[in-house]
Amino acid sequence: MKEKSTFEEDLKKLQKIVEELAGGKITLRESLKKYEEGIKIAQSCSQVLADAQRKVELLMKKDGKFSLEKFDDVDLEEK
Amino acid sequence: MIKASRHIYSVSEITQAIKGRLENIGEIWLEGEISNFKTATSGHFYFSLKDQNSLIMAAMFANANKGLKFKLEDGLKVICFGKVDVYGPRGQYQIIIERIEPKGVGAQQLVFEQLKKKLEAEGLFDLSHKKPLPQMPFTVGIVTSTRGAAVRDILQILKKGASCVDVVIRSVRVQGEQAAGEIVEAIEDLNNFGKLDLIIVSRGGGSTEDLWSFNEEKVARAIYNSGLPVISAVGHQINTTLADLVADVFVETPSAAAKIIVDQKNSLLAELADSKHQLNFSLSETIGELKNRLTGLTHMLKSPQDRLLEKQQQVDELFAGLNYNLRHSLEMAAERLNSLIQRLGALSPLSILSRGYSLSMLLPQEAIVKDISQIKPGDRLKTVLHQGFFISAVEEVFKHEREIDV
DSSP, rough: OOEEEEEEEHHHHHHHHHHHHHHSOOHHHHHHHHHHHHHHHHHHHHHHHHHHOOEEEEEEEETTTEEEEEEHHHHHHHH | HHHHHHHOOOHHHHHHHHHHHHTTTOOOEEEEEEEEEOTTTSSOOEEEEEEOOOEEEEEEEHHHHHHOOOOOOOOOOOEEEEEEEGGGGGGGEEEEEEEEESSOHHHHHHHEEEEEEEHHHHTTTTTGGOOOOSSSOSSEEEETTTSSSSHHHHHHHHHHHOOTTEEEEEEOOOOTHHHHHHHHHHHHHHHOOOOOSSSEEOOOOOOOTTTTTGHHHHHHHHHHSSOOEEOOOOOOSSSHHHHHSSSSSEEESSHHHHHHHHHHHHHHHHHHHHHHHHHHHHHHHHHHHHHHHHHHHHHHHHHHHHHHHHHHHHHHHHHHHHHHHHHHHHHHHHHHHHHHHHHHHHHHHHHHHHHTOOOEEEETTTEEOOGGGOOOOOOEEEEEETTTEEEEEOOOOOOOOOOOOO
């Protein structure tokens, strides 16, 4: 499962970087550093969204304990 | 005659007689509007039914009203089934109601309306309670039947449009007696499972009766109490269920629920692309600005030297001008001097002497002899020539009659 918190934190960080860079009140060295960081975050976030490795599972409960079973949705799609 | 035929009833007797007569009416259907509704501590309902002109007292005992799904209340128009009865102690006739149903709307509809009102009053639909959906739900729980069309629709759309989303399904019955209980449990389970971002409660289309489980109070409360945001996607109709009203977001179809997530993903991708553009733009702006400043600074740094050179050039030019003027005036002066010297030379008696002339002075005074009449024979003369002089004595003097050219 993906780390939602990381993703949302990354988005926030990216937003901050975009604002800082647009503000233009930082040094060139700093700007370049922020720029690189921002592009990196944007790319990794885009990659996470483009990921196609989804899982579909069934949540089962037995004696109060949860377990996951693979849910085969292939035959569903053929209908 | 009156005396002989008169029969005196006791109150009870006549009441009994009336009772007997009225009870002959038997079981009837009666339509009216409820007023003065009261529930006794015993659980019996007491109220009156009225129309425009009349009113009849009514009682519905606890055993009859126990299974009643909707709430009786003043103003409600009802159709009821019961029998007329007399309540002796109060001398009051009334109808004892066995069954009752709302007039006009179906009982179910009324239950819905009443429950809706109740939950609304409790604040279950308040917008302030609605949780925002996560920016991107990467793991979505679905409460639905794995046999239904809803799960297929949702999975297909997610796979096509947001294949980064993991799905955890909690399969439940979505109609029938047990459905509501299972739905409640599933919502709680998915919350307790703990790894999810969002829950979709869903079933495909059906009749109002089919969708009824999603109108049950406990389902509405389970959705309200869910820690995770809930999207309700029940049915394919415009019919709004209570689950819809309580949910944080509700859509009309299961597909629409999946589309929300796909849209979120797409708008995030667009935002990310936009962020990249902004970063590129900002950086090139920053660099452009710095370039401008650099150019400005370089200019400022260079200019003192430039100005010095400029001044030097000016000085050189001035010097050149000065030299020219000076030389020119010197040359002019020299020329004038030369001509003066020449003219002076021409005027000097000495230069005349060099051309062969001489100058005679009478001695001893050394008076310059300008006229022949100044001298006589025997005078001594000093004669100045070119480069010297000589002394002579006059022997004879001749005077010309007229001027002659020398």
